Amino acid sequence: MAELPIRDRAGNALVGFRFVAEEDLARLVEQVAVPASLVVVTHANAVLMMFDSWRKQWELPGGTREPGETMRQAAVRELREETGIHLADLTFVGVAEFDLTKPERRELLALYRIELQVVPRLTLNDEALDFRWWPPSEPVGEDMSPLDAEIARRSLIRRSGCWLS
Incomplete structure (x- = not known):
């Protein structure tokens, strides 16, 4: 694991990673915005990365929560929309903390994980x-989000209730 913070080419920084219970998300939302979810999909000791058309880099599936959605619902929907994987039995991992640019802000992202026994058909x-x-x-690699890669690595580790930095 890399020492935090780490930055991407746009200057965004992953500054923390915390294993928390999913029910703690409501309390965290009162302190810092949690606008999106990411999903770490694993199979045979590998993580699914998608090449994002807008950012032109390999990254984890996930995205912004729509009005009225829970973080879990957003994760399930984004996974389906971006990969074609129709699964709802995601495991909540915790949150990643970011200092973002354009505009400058601090955010948390909800992290989910699923381990697949069979390689899915991807769309x-x-x-x-x-x-x-x-x-x-x-x-x-140069064409991969270092933030998402670090999130994937840390999501595969179990340490309840602590920040990993």
Whole structure:
């Protein structure tokens, strides 16, 4: 694992990672915005990364919560929309804390995980131009989000209730 904070090419920084219970999200939302969810999909010791059409990099599936959605519902919907995977039995992992640019702000993202026994049929779309299975033991390439790669690595570790930095 990399020492935090780590930054991407746009200057966004992953500054913390915390394993919390899903019911603690409501309390966290009162302190810091939690506008989106990410999903770490694993199969055979590899993590599913999608090539994002807008940011032009490999990253985890996920996205912004729509009005009236819970963080879990957003994760399930984004996973379906971006990959074609129709599964709702995601495991809540915790939250990642970011210092973001454009505009400058501090946010938390809700993190979910699912381990697949079989490689799913993945659906290319306007948002996800390609998919790859990335072993977290491999280095992060120039075309991969270092923030998402670090989130994936940390999501595979179990340490209840602590910030990993």
